[in-house]
Amino acid sequence: MKRMLIASALMATMVAAVAQKSTAEGIAEYRKMLEDGNPAELYEMKGEELWKKKRGPKNASLEQCDLGKGPGQVKGAFVELPRYFADTGKVQDLESRLLTCMERQQGFDAAEIAATPFGKGEQSNIESLVAYISTASRGMKFNVPQGHEQERTMLELGERAFFYRAGPYDFSCASCHGSDGKRVRLQDLPNLTVNPGDGIGFAAWPAYRVSNGQMWGMQRRLNDCFRQQRFPYPGYGSEVITALSVYMGVNAKGAESIAPALKR
Template identity: 70%
Template sequence: MTLNAAAVAAMGLLLATGAALAQKTSTQAIEEYREMLQDGNPADLFEAKGEDLWKQKRGPRNASLEQCDLGKGPGVVKGVFVELPRYFADTGKVQDLESRLVTCMSSLQGIDPKAVTEAAWGRGERANATALATWVAAQSKGLAFNLPQSHAQERTMYEVGKRLFFQRGGAHDFACASCHGEDGKRVRLQDLPRLTGNPGDGIGFAAWPAYRVSSGQMWTMQHRLNDCYRQQRFPEPDYISDATVALGVYMGVNAKGAKSAVPTIKR
């Protein structure tokens, strides 16, 4: 090898090593940033609001949500989040946490579902549903996901969610799998977890609801999926649509064994 060739090879190795160190440093810096913010996570305020809303008598029927059945019996909240979405016999549907809360708000309190589904993010009853979801989800913090697949509709929704996850379209021909279908992908300084399997505790499906620092809002999984579709240049999905619930089933089943970390904090 000539002196020039050796110098070029050494320079290439140096640059590659420097790039690897920079990438590692960026990832570590983001994690440190999140850890610092976690001590004063504004999600705590939404969690407190959700608990108040759960106990407060509201709506035309002047009732609380304390008899809401989220899958483990009326009023039980601990452990329900890590088993949702699931099939509910009273609605004949597979529902996630938010769609089930809307059902309870309607059946127990007499609140029109449209007051939630047609509201803007962070406004009115949609904001109340977000706070309720944050509080309920927080009651399962540290528990492992174990979504049921015993009912035929649960298995069907898993398959539908899988197809939607890999469906390409929009102006950029993207799919959910374009960002979350394999290991080692990043957007800017953000690591993108692979969601076709268990990505780990508090990652992916196990990390939402979360407070988004960049927008100053509390985001649920429904909101996260809505924004993913926006970034793919797809039409905005309806709130608590069957499509978004099916995607939740797919990711939730794949996350089996991962421990919930919600409510978390995001950039």
């Protein structure tokens, strides 16, 4: 009887392992099938148009926006963000940097855009711009800089924020992404405290979400993480969001970007 119970337990463990592997493989195959028709391409095209189009109170384009590679240079910028910008005196990710350019060059109100709900108005336009800019670095490897003192400070802040536990469930970012082998429902959860590899975790965002038909930048992705932790959202373009991006970006050093990717 004892041997039968042990054998049954071993069989159940093996079946569960096979089922989990099959599910993960099935999701990977599903994504592969949809890659050629990734709707993110529509956002990329809209983003390119927005980058070149004269808009805003100043009737200007974003073609002189400096994303870290020089005015107007898009290729390679995405995989080196967040980074320190001397003209603002702070570390910025792609979305907060775009806010700066939209305000200074086009005359938009950055605070008003930051307060706009995701997917609405200029918020929607920023996500299209993010799709366009990230596409220009697709296949390139992440190399988020750490040469400036403020960049190193943001890395430390990001690490602390990643492991900070609070809220009604006593969750942190590390609760889901702090070790290997975790999953939620059918979704594998990458370990973001180390380099999870090409096209995984930080290297896969922004992404088109099939489940809701929306394009999500990293700001919206992290907002959803805070929501699931039952934390108050820290605000669009806030330092804690940038710091978390620095931490994940530094950990992703050398990983190949597949953004904008396709997500469930």
